[in-house]
Amino acid sequence: MTAPFHGWMKRGIVASPLVGLPLGLALKLYGTEAAANLAWMVATLPVLAKLAFDILVSLRRSEFGLDIAAALSMSAALLVGESLAAAIVALMYAGGQYLEAFAEGRAQRDMTALLSRRPVRAMRFDGNGLREVSAESIAPGDRLLIRQGDVTPVDGLIRKGIARLDLSALTGESLPVHREIGAEIPSGASNIGEAFELVASRAAKDSAYAGIVRMVEAAQRSKAPMSRLADHYALGFLAITVALAGLAWSASGDAVRAVAVLVIATPCPLLLAVPVALVAGMSRAARHGILVKGAQVIEGLAGIRTIVLDKTGTLTEGRLRLAGIELAEPPVCDETTLLRLAASLDQASPHVAARALVDEARDRGLSLAVPEAVSETAGEGISGYVEGLHLALGGWNFVTGLIALPDAAGRAQGQDGVPIVAVAIDGRFAGKILLSDRLRDGAGDVLGQLRSLGVKRVLLATGDQPKIAAAMTAGLPFDAVHADQSAADKVAIVKAEQRYGPVMMVGDGVNDAPALAAATIGTALGTHGSTASAETAGMVLLVDSLDRLPLALQIARRAREVALQSVFAGIGLSLLGMAAAAMGWLTPVQGALLQEGIDVAVVLNALRALSD
Incomplete structure (x- = not known):
């Protein structure tokens, strides 16, 4: 069934007990108790039928859920003639489904706003005029x-x-x-x-907004691990409930006591509170420019103990600028030609250093050629042909792995923490292009906030040379700085850190995507980062600022805390009610009303995760 149909069913199924319950009460007041019982039974049956269908579908998927307890309580109440209690349970369950649909709708409205803004038409210049076209055709x-x-x-x-x-x-x-x-x-x-x-x-399908839409849609389809955990232990919960009900019946000889226990055991707090609280956390994060791809990510964020940061574009602004050009001795070409050739090749690369060279060449009015036979090693370097010349440019190790240097003169690369792009033309070292980058404002404060939130270890993993990494991180509270790291090296670091607990990897480049996938939670900077990193990550910071990292952890921890509060309070109250029912202190009707109040309270409490 489609999601809209499920939403309609959740809202529509509540109508039966909502109408039948007061109708039966009115009939009872008029002295027609048999008609009242029939009205309550008829009001219960549609909800019970829908519940039985859902249970069968779940069992066919080898899923054993807590819905069985609700079905058992309604069936038992009807069998012993407690049709009023059965109708109240039906209203409680159907109303809970409605509340869940309502709460999720409210919680997801900030994310759904992204989907409703999806552009479908555009004005395109065709010849000397304008023509309205579909976004997909651009x-x-x-x-x-x-x-x-x-x-x-x-x-x-x-x-x-x-x-x-x-x-x-x-x-x-x-x-x-x-x-x-x-x-x-x-x-x-x-x-x-x-x-x-x-x-x-x-193209529209490859654009940043389309990627965000895909991630939002995936997030809305997610199911939280805490919800699955509740279903996983459903058999144990049901066993305890049946055992207590059987004990009450055996000790008293009254089947009604057993029904009262089953009615109060309807596990709506566990079924509703967790998804509502976690989806509310997702919505709150979306309001602050933090796209969380699923409720399971919110729960995972709350337990993060180690954070591994990339440098360029993450710890730093990632807006590299040309700082100078050093030609080889003897020169292979002049500075302008070196820049023009390198920028021509770098048109094929999404790397921030490549964008810096292309921007500088265009600012100088240089005419760039179309590169051919391009091959790129993500995060390390690129090679190809420009105007018939074979070029290789990138990190020092990448370029020197392709050519033989006549001497060690070029090994003073990256001095004083200055990043460089080494350039080789037709197998000869041609020079170095010096770049500059700047640490993000407030980076040190962000790292301190992460520490205060319980993050035990903060590391840097970068493909830059040790001198560059050391210069950028001087005075920052890193536990370790790993320089000259390939994409595979970053994955190894993430896996090694998992022995200390859940790990978050934060990056924005294509070479960060494998590490983002390997981490417990991968976080990408989506405004300037690559599509690969954004779609691999579990969380995307749509605001180009690291201050959203501690905010994301705060939101996640609050959502998880509210969910657990709701679960423990709801189940705790239910257990007390079950004990009271087993002792004969609560009738099935009283127990059903008590559980109804508990359900409403825990759902309203779960919605607190929406508030700032």
Whole structure:
């Protein structure tokens, strides 16, 4: 069945007991008790039938859920003639399903807002005019007119005009931003200013917004491990319930006592409180620009003990700038030619260093050639042909692994913590391009906050040289700094750290994707990071700021705490009620009313996870 149909069923099934229960009470007041009992039984049967169908479907999937206890209590109540109690349980169960649907709908509204803003049409320049086209038909290189009020349908670069954008749906930031010619604009941004021209850099299906939509849809389909854990122990819970009910019946000789125990044992607190609280946490995170892909991620975040950070684009801003060019001796070419050739090849790479070279070459007005036969090793380097010349550029180890140096003159790479791009042309070392990057503002404060939240170990894992890593991390509270790391090395670090407890990996590049997948929770910076890292990660920071990391942990821990409070309080009260029923102090009707109050209380308590 589809999700909308399930939602309709949860809301619609409550109508039967909601109508039948007061009807039966009215009939009883008029002295027609037999008719009242019939009304209550008829009100119960649709809920019981729906519940039995759900149980059969679950059993066919080899899933044993807590719904069996609810079905058993209704059936037992009808069998011993306690039709009023059965109707109250039916209302309790159906009402709980409705409350769950309502609570999840409220909790997911911030995430669903992303889906409702999915752009479907766009104005594209065709020849000398404009034509409205579907977003799916847009190809890289197409010129688009983004009118006031339009949502950008694809990622692209501003070609003409100044953009005034509302990014709140993507990042949670309420203040508008301004972007000028040449700036990169993500899909899903709302134009609140004058119209501007955009050149598409990706197709709609590959755009940042489409990736976010896919992640939101996956998150909405998720089921929390705590919920599955409840189902896993359903057999034990049911065994205890049946044993206590049987003991009460055996000791008193009264089957009604057993029914009262079963009625109070209906496990709605455990069924409802956990998913509602965790989905509420997902919604709260979305309001702050933190996209959590599933309720299981929220629960996992609450237990993180080690965090491994990438450097470029994560610990640092990832906006590299050209700091200088050092040519080989004797020179292979001049500085301008070296930059033009390197930038031409780097057009094929998504790496932040590649973007820096391409941006610098374009700023200087250099004409870039189309690269051919390109091969890239993620996070290490790239090679290919430009204008018939074979180029290799990237990290020192990558380039020197392809060519033989005549001397050790070039080994002073990365001195004083300056990142470099080594360049080889036709097998000869041609020079080094020096780059500069800046530590993110408040990085030290963020690391301190993570410590205060119970994170025991914080590590850096970077592909940069040791001198660069040491210069960037001086004075920061890292437990270890691992430099010159490949993608496989980062995976090994994550796996090694798992002996200390759950591990979070934070990164933004293609080379971080394997480590993100290996970690307990992978976290990607989605605004400037690669599609691979964003779609591999369990959590994406849509705001380009590390301060969302401690906030995400706070939200997760609060959601899990609220869920556990609801479960322990609800089940604890249910156990007390079961004991009272076994002693004969509560009738089935009284027990059903008590459990109804418990259910409402725990669901309302679970919704506290929505609040800041």
